[in-house]
Amino acid sequence: MSSRNNLPLLAFATTAVLGIAVVLALLVAPEDVDQGVSQRIFYFHVPIALTAYLCFGLGAWKALRLLWVGGERRDFESYTWIHQGTIFGALTLITGSIWAKASWGVWWSWGSNQLVLFLVLFLFYCAYFMLRFSVDEGARRERICAVYALFGVALIPVSFFAIRLASDFIHPTVFTREGPQMTGTMFGSFLVCWVGITLLAYVMYRIELVGKRTDANLRELREALS
Amino acid sequence: MSQGQYVALAYGVVLVFVLLWVAIIAAKLSRLERETGELAALARERSVDG
Incomplete structure (x- = not known):
């Protein structure tokens, strides 16, 4: 099956993995001794945050490829990855905020460096869209973006490692040099959730990319016919 | 709010975001379908005129 045709299959697989992930996170994984039931937010919050970093990173990689090799399709790919990054970034901030309220009461x-740095990263990429839509379409916009x-x-690395560099005592550190600070079932559930969320981001990316390319093709067709 | 309600709220927010995204994509798909129809009609007119 070609990569162009595997999108429906991928979407079904993502739905299945996410269904299993929800069951594992809410029913199978044992309750955390310290935080109680609110720790279950971790199973979606952390994979969403990691996926946001991944999307921003892939957006930057496509941007680098655009500057290096050129090609309009890479501009679309970079733009779409960054769009996914902002969606997952917004979700990271919202789910993180709910978890903070449940655990810390605020x-x-x-005062938490990781929260503030993630917000800075998120706002930086939000400004990307303002920049993109304020410049006329064409090669110049592609390069600037x-x-x-x-x-x-x-x-991204500043935000990711902030908690370790700044001795932040508020935001918990689950993954240390000694490995994940959780039981095997908890870690297994986390991995399934991570795979599910990453797949969701990839499926959303592919669908949005198809939409953007079709939009561009229709615009060209309209110009050719008019 | 209880701890369980916060968990439900967090998972609910994720679900709402995904559903919102699906709604936006559905709206975009409808627009693309309409525009494709318009272009097809324009191409048919051209072929009849030509």
């Missing part, structure tokens, strides 16, 4: 903590997307990628 919706947000400006690619350079902007590449600058943003520098914020």
Whole structure:
């Protein structure tokens, strides 16, 4: 089966994996001794955050390829990955905020470096869309957006490692040098959730990309016919 | 709110986001279908005129 035709199959597989992931996260994984039931937010919050980083990273990679090799399709790909990144970034902030309220009693903590740096990363990529829609379509816009997307990628490791670098005592660190600080069932559930969320991001990316390409093809066709 | 309600809220938000995205894509698909129809009609007119 060609990669162009496997999208429906991939979408069904994603639905199945996400269904299993929800069951594992809510019913199978044991309850955390310290945080109780609110820890179950972790199974979706952390994979969503990791997926947001991945999407921004892939957006930057496509931007680099655009500057290196060129090609309009890479601009679409970079734009679509960054769009996915902002969707998953918004979800990270919202689910994180709900978890914070359940665990710490506050919706947000400006004292937590990881939260603030993730917000900076998210707002940086939100500004990408303002930039994109303020420049006329064409090769110039493609290059400007690619350079902007590449600058943003520098914020990803800063945001990711902030908690370890800044001795943040509020935001929990689950993955340390000694490995994941959880039981095998918890870690297995987390991995299934991570696979499910990553697949969801990829399916959404593919569907959006088809839409954007079709849109561009229709515009060309309209110009040719008019 | 109880801890369980916060968990339900978090998972509910994810579900709402995905459903919202599906609705936006469905709207876009309808627009693409309409535009394709318009272009097909235009091409048919051209072929009849030509």
